[in-house]
Amino acid sequence: MTSPHVQLREITDDNRKAVRALRVRRKQRRFVASVAESLEDAAAEPEAHPWARAVYVGDEPVGFVMLSWNPPDGGPYGRFFLWRLLIDRHHQGRGIGREVLTQIADLVRAEGADELLTSYETGPGNPGPFYRRFGFEPTGEIDDDGEIVLRLPLPPPGRTTPAR
Numbered sequence: 443m444t445s446p447h448v449q450l451r452e453i454t455d456d457n458r459k460a461v462r463a464l465r466v467r468r469k470q471r472r473f474v475a476s477v478a479e480s481l482e483d484a485a486a487e488p489e490a491h492p493w494a495r496a497v498y499v500g501d502e503p504v505g506f507v508m509l510s511w512n513p514p515d516g517g518p519y520g521r522f523f524l525w526r527l528l529i530d531r532h533h534q535g536r537g538i539g540r541e542v543l544t545q546i547a548d549l550v551r552a553e554g555a556d557e558l559l560t561s562y563e564t565g566p567g568n569p570g571p572f573y574r575r576f577g578f579e580p581t582g583e584i585d586d587d588g589e590i591v592l593r594l595p596l597p598p599p600g601r602t603t604p605a606r
C-alpha cells in the first residue's frame with residue numbers, strides 16, 4: 443500500500459474546531475481521550491511539555507497526535523512519550539496512523555533520542571498490534587493505570603534497518 447500524503451500541522455484558532463470534531467469509533471473510546479479532553483490535559487499539565495499536532499491528508503484534518511516532549515524533569519516515561527494518537531473513524535485503515543508514527547519517530551530521533559515510549563489499555567480492538575507491527579516492544583512494565591508500556595528503539599540516523 444502506498445502511504446497517503448500525511449502532514450502534521452500546528453493547532454491554531456483556524457483549525458481547532460475541526461480537529462476537536464474528530465471522532466474514533468464508539469468501541470475505541472476506552473482506548474483514547476477525545477481531542478478536546480487531550481487539549482485540556484495539555485493545558486493542565488504544562489510540566490509534561492505537551493506537543494500536539496493535527497494530522498492532515500491534503501487540506502482535511504483526519505487525526506490528532508500529542509506527545510510529552512522532553513520534559514525538564516525527564517517525565518515518568520523518559521524523554522519522549524507518545525501520549526495520545528487518534529485517527530478519525532472515517533479515515534482509519536488507510537495507513538495514516540502508521541505514517542504518523544513514522545514522522546513522529548523521525549522527529550524524535552532528530553532530537554537525539556534513542557527511544558519513544560507509549561502505553562495502551564488492553565481489551566478487544568486495542569491498539570497493541572498496531573504499535574507492535576511498527577516495531578514497538580513491551581518494556582515489561584504496567585503503568586499505574588494498568589496500561590502496558592511499549593518502547594520503540596530509535597537507532598541513530600545512518601544505522602537504520604537496511605532497505606528490504
Ligand SMILES: CC(C)(COP(=O)(O)OP(=O)(O)OC[C@H]1O[C@@H](n2cnc3c(N)ncnc32)[C@H](O)[C@@H]1OP(=O)(O)O)[C@@H](O)C(=O)NCCC(=O)NCCS
Pocket residue numbers: 466467470473474526527528529530533534535536537538539540541561562563567568569570571572575
Ligand atoms: C490505532 C489507530 C491510531 C491506527 O490508525 P490507522 O490509520 O487506522 O492504522 P493504519 O491504517 O496505519 O494501520 C497500520 C497497520 O496496523 C494495523 N492495525 C491498525 N489498528 C489496529 C488494531 N486496533 N488492531 C490490530 N491491527 C491494527 C492495520 O491493519 C495495518 O496493518 P498492515 O501493516 O498489515 O497494513 C486508529 O485505529 C485509532 O485512532 N484507534 C482508536 C484510538 C486508539 O486506540 N489510539 C491509540 C491510543 S494508545
